[in-house]
Amino acid sequence: MANKLLSSIPPSYFGSAMSKELDIGELPLLNLAVGIPDGETADSIKEAVTESVYQAENQRYGVFRGKQSFKDAIIRFYKKHYDVDLDEENIALLYGTKSALVQFPMMFIEPGEGVYLPNPGYPDYMAGVKLARGAVYDLPLLPENNFLPDYDSLNADEVSNARLIYLNYPSNPLGAVATKAFFDDTVERFKNTKTRIVHDFAYAAFSFDGRHPSILSSDSGLECSMEIYSMSKGFNMSGFRVGFAVGNKEMVESINLFQDHTQTGMWGVLQDASVTALWHEAEILSGQHDKFQKRRDIIEKSFSEFDIPLNPIKGGIFGWVRVPDGYDGESFAGFLLSEKSILVTPGIPFGSRGKEYIRISLAVEDDILAAVIDRFGSIRDMWR
Numbered sequence: 001m002a003n004k005l006l007s008s009i010p011p012s013y014f015g016s017a018m019s020k021e022l023d024i025g026e027l028p029l030l031n032l033a034v035g036i037p038d039g040e041t042a043d044s045i046k047e048a049v050t051e052s053v054y055q056a057e058n059q060r061y062g063v064f065r066g067k068q069s070f071k072d073a074i075i076r077f078y079k080k081h082y083d084v085d086l087d088e089e090n091i092a093l094l095y096g097t098k099s100a101l102v103q104f105p106m107m108f109i110e111p112g113e114g115v116y117l118p119n120p121g122y123p124d125y126m127a128g129v130k131l132a133r134g135a136v137y138d139l140p141l142l143p144e145n146n147f148l149p150d151y152d153s154l155n156a157d158e159v160s161n162a163r164l165i166y167l168n169y170p171s172n173p174l175g176a177v178a179t180k181a182f183f184d185d186t187v188e189r190f191k192n193t194k195t196r197i198v199h200d201f202a203y204a205a206f207s208f209d210g211r212h213p214s215i216l217s218s219d220s221g222l223e224c225s226m227e228i229y230s231m232s233k234g235f236n237m238s239g240f241r242v243g244f245a246v247g248n249k250e251m252v253e254s255i256n257l258f259q260d261h262t263q264t265g266m267w268g269v270l271q272d273a274s275v276t277a278l279w280h281e282a283e284i285l286s287g288q289h290d291k292f293q294k295r296r297d298i299i300e301k302s303f304s305e306f307d308i309p310l311n312p313i314k315g316g317i318f319g320w321v322r323v324p325d326g327y328d329g330e331s332f333a334g335f336l337l338s339e340k341s342i343l344v345t346p347g348i349p350f351g352s353r354g355k356e357y358i359r360i361s362l363a364v365e366d367d368i369l370a371a372v373i374d375r376f377g378s379i380r381d382m383w384r
Helices: 013-017 043-052 068-082 097-108 125-131 156-161 180-190 249-262 268-279 281-306 329-340 366-377
Strands: 091-094 114-119 135-140 162-168 196-200 225-230 243-247 318-322 357-361
Touching: 043 268, 068 091, 068 243, 068 268, 091 097, 091 249, 097 125, 097 162, 097 196, 097 225, 097 243, 097 249, 114 125, 114 156, 125 135, 135 156, 135 162, 156 162, 162 180, 180 196, 243 249, 268 281, 281 318, 281 366, 329 357
Parallel strands: 114 135, 114 162, 162 196, 196 225
Antiparallel strands: 091 243, 225 243, 318 357
């Protein structure tokens, strides 16, 4: 049985939701709860796996902190896309980005120190703070501020005790994005304090109205921020469980030191596949962009015509929809499942400010998206 600390943490919403038996209606199920892009991994990446698995060096323990070829590819990628100069000491390879995002407070903060978490924001951030015996501080994301935090409104005592701030743009679940000016202000505000910034950049590839900035472009000296980049979303590599952390060397070294004790080096095949992905990023990422831009345009146009309140999707793969009067997110999700056979995610797991919302995913094929629009159109009067 788990110890008291682990047992005190609420179950992971996505872990429990995926194991539930669904009570769907008579229509075929349309799954809009999935957070994984629906495309196949590129042939070039799969071919790299096939070749790499036969290499003797990949059948043994590898170098603990990763192959030089992978780190060089990351350095090249960040210089090309974000004009950020990285050295090896600014890189940690990750066995999936969720692990690092959840575990990082356990590596970096002391018990009692505070961590600001976005609300609404990714639910599993909180588990890491609790396991680190830290204090969870609320970072409100409000529509009147374009879902960017208003630092001036935060409690002064909490700010002085905060060791970390988590940011996530493009936002899961909001579809909101950050500007370089916002990142400039964030870095300027915290670079001479004890507070450090973790930017979850999982949906970097999905930009619809201009390329998303990296926070590291605003932190040229890499003084106070670290970015977590996922290979899962933009490269259709979710099953590979590969990502990387880049940025402030003390933050990155915390991850590397932790993994020195808990891992024995990432499988070389995964690293070789990731190198191939980063070298072929132009065609892979542009294909993802075009596919999801088209879907974004379709869903926004249709929901606007229906007068269904969908938050503008500026980036990422999710839409954030306010539910009709008389419902909260959970009851409306239940209605959609039982009456329209549409599976969505209620907003409440993403924080208290998600109570009146549902999250829908764009990671569905065109025919499913068309059926989704048709079924939502049939209930448009619920919002009037």
